Amino acid sequence: MARIESRVRDLVGSDADMRAAVETVLDRADDGEVEWADVRDELTSGQWGRLIEKGILVDGDEGFRLADVGETRAGLEDDTSGSGGSSSSSSTDVDTGDSSWSKYDKGAAVVTVGLFLGYSVSEVRNVIGGVMDVVLGPVAGMLPFYAVVMVLALATGLYSTLLQANLMDMEKMGMYQERMKDIQQRQKDAKERGDDAELEKIQEEQMEAMGDQMGMFKEQFRPMVWIMFLTIPVFLWMYWAIGVGGNAQPHIDAGTIVLPLVGTAEWTQGVLGPMQAWIVWYFLCSMGFTQIIRKSLNIDMSPSAS
Structure with missing residues (x-):
């Protein structure tokens, strides 16, 4: 064609x-x-x-x-022709025309980039940490720090799951995967038949599909922007609270934590290579709570074309 x-x-x-x-x-x-x-x-x-x-x-x-x-x-006519019985166009079409970001998405992305400065610039970290402490400080005053981290892991896991479920079109992503599988299968069949004309047409279709792929990457990254927008301030508060970083001073008495296979450890102590105890504990809690949340809300994050 x-x-x-x-x-x-x-x-x-x-x-x-x-x-x-x-x-x-x-x-x-x-x-x-x-x-x-x-x-x-x-x-x-x-x-x-x-x-x-x-x-x-x-x-x-x-x-x-x-x-x-x-x-x-000719493109408007019904497609009844084909080489060797194979379809001359992909059986799965993906419309990614609605994958553009809104002004709010772009604004959140710009702010998120600025928030990253807090990891390396103590002045930014102190400002964000102080602002977040207005809300999280009372929580830290009522609970031991390991429980505070659990609460934060639960909260971040909940909104991360909800943002991914609402901002990512799993059906569209599944359709794109099906389209790529269809193209690869037809390409394999055409090579076996030695159909150079069909191969050339499929290669052109692959190039067009690359535009769809970029649109899908944008869709996948869209919820990540909002997740980071909400999560980075939480991380910076933990940095600020326990004094992570060179010459940083803790702002709360976090005590120690007992970790499996590690035992008693300071929160800023490296327990898994360079990873400190607080981040290891956070990730353990976050992974566990996220799985529980997805099961409880019956949210499937696997792409599906059905």
Whole structure:
């Protein structure tokens, strides 16, 4: 299948509304040339942009033109052909057009980058630690520090799970994985048949799928930004409270902790290589609570195409 025809098939296959958009552009095109003013009453700006992004519309003399009118029309026809019985396009299409970050996501990302300074700049750590102590200080005054860490691990595990469940589209991620498996299988079959034309078409499809992959990486990183946005201040408070870092002074009497296979240890003592007792205890609590939360809320973080 030719390149433009394949792109049109993929586009209308992933979004039923795009078929009408492509047909409108074909009807309004004059010798292949078409301008936004000619179709804006029928197309959305997003649909127009996707046609340009996919290379179906390219720069023309006065506006835009169809890269290949014949192939564009062919791409709208029912796909009943194939080589050796295999489908000439991926059986699983993924629409990642809605993977852009909102202004709030971008704002949280910028603030998160600034919060990272607290790990190396004591002045930033002291400010954030002092602010967080307004809320966490009374908790530390009522509970031993190991219990405070457990409470923080429970809280961070809860909102991390909820953020991932609500901000990540597991079905879309599963569909993307299915699409990649389908492409790999068809590529393997084409190599066994020695079908060079099919291989070339599949390679073009793989290149287009790379754009989907970047969109999925953005979707996966989106909840991580919010998780770090909420979690870094908690970590910086623990840094500030027990005096982690060179020349840092503890602000609470945390005492000691008894760890399995380690025994009694200071909170800032390295117990697992360079990892100090407080971070080891936090991760142990966090992993345990996270599993309990996911089971209790019946939240499955595995990608699924079903």
